[in-house]
Amino acid sequence: MIGEIINERYHLNAELGQGGMGTVYLARDTVLNRDVALKLVSSPRLGKDGRSRLLSEAQTVAQLKHPNIVTVYDAGEVENQPYVVMEYIQGDTLDKHQLDGYQQIVDAVKQICTALEYAHSHNIVHRDLKPENVILQPNGNLQLMDFGLAVSTTSRMTENGLIMGTVAYMSPEQAFGYEVTPASDLYSLGVMLYEMVTGSLPFEAEDALGVITQHIHAPVVPPIAKAEDLPGPLNDLIVSLLSKEPDQRPASAADVLAVLEDPSLFESAGSLDKELSVLDRIVRGRILGREGEFAEVRSLWLKSIAGQGQTVLISGEPGIGKTRLMR
Known part of the structure; x- marks a missing residue:
């Protein structure tokens, strides 16, 4: 594809990365004479309705103007493949960075909350929030991309009935194929925050089904069991974000931001004075002999x-x- 011109306008210069939805290219907008990021969606199971929905979502997301959200410039189709043209941002995705200390983690998550609150106020849910969809710029600014552009999980079933996609950050209601609301994004944010402070995901298994089952049924091991110096309020926030029921999570990204901006957040140092149960301390391993x-x-x-x-x-x-x- 390198060297090709999409719809007589976007010249593909280099590949920036690949994901479950397709490939992202560094392209040159020959009309406006600027560099852009062009995502060429290549999901074979998307279908005509799915392509129409994705393009409609892109049109909606293009209305978002926020310093922590990658701007969508254009969208269209080429040979039955949808593409989305976005602002080109220099930097790496968050999964390639190790944030240094709880303060830096909190500062990063506050920017994510600001973006989520703005999008949710415009009735847009991300649906695929994960570190790979967050760009960290050299100046420390974070920008979220792929808002609302995730392929519906209900359309990604294998012949065995297994849901494919990014299951590590998927909310229980997404796993069931229920309506996705802002609360689903908050669950995914909780998974990200858990991973940032402990260095591991809250639910892990050898296959996607095992992870999905834990999202739905398994109680989360409190992060303080893995990071004993974690501030108590931060531990409580993460646990609440990972509640199985959407109405038991914080009511909005603004509420999460309020907790993170509370001056007393770091005053209560993490401790195990309040004993954790044995189950809370067990990190699930492999089942032997079964x-x-x-x-x-x-x-x-x-x-x-x-x-x-x-x-x-x-x-x-x-x-x-x-x-x-x-x-």
């Missing part, structure tokens, strides 16, 4: 989310791992 049972339950679960109702009954002596198997 490969056969796990494979059978997983097969039935795949059939269930594909629309084929199933019933699973598990019995056994206390303490042999029934609950762990289901998680």
Whole structure:
């Protein structure tokens, strides 16, 4: 594709990166004589309706003007492939950076909250908030990209019924295919914040289904169990953001920002004076000696989310791992 011209206007000069939705190129707008970032969407399962929805979303997102949101300039189709033209921002995505200390993490998340509150006030939900969609500029400014442009999770089912996409940051309601609201973005923000302060994701497994199941059912291990110097209010905020029920999370990004801007945020140093339960301290590892049972339950679960109702009954002596198997 390098060297090609899209719709007689955008000259593709270099590839900037690839993701689940397609490829991003550094392009030259030959009409306005400026560099832009052009995302060429290549999801084979998008379909005509999906392409129309994506272009409609791009038109809506183009109305957003905010210092922490990458501006959308244009959108269109070329050979049945949608493309979105965006402001070209120099910098790397957040997943390539290690923020130094809680203060720097809080400063970064405050910028994300500001962007989210602005977008939500315009009835736009990101739907795919993750470090790869946040650009950190050399001056420390953060900008969110791909607002509202995520392909619907319900359209990304494999032949086995498994939802594909970025499941590590997916809210429980997204996993179920329910309506996505601003609360879903706040859950994803909670996952990001958890990862920033502990160095690990709240839910991990060997495959996407295992992660999705934990998002839906498994209680989160409080981050203070992994980062014992974490300020108490920050720990409580992350746990609330990761609530399974949307109405149990903070009401808005503005409410999250208020907590982060509270002068007393760092006054309460993290401690384990309030004892954590044994379960809160356990980091889920691999199940040993249950490969056969796990494979059978997983097969039935795949059939269930594909629309084929199933019933699973598990019995056994206390303490042999029934609950762990289901998680």
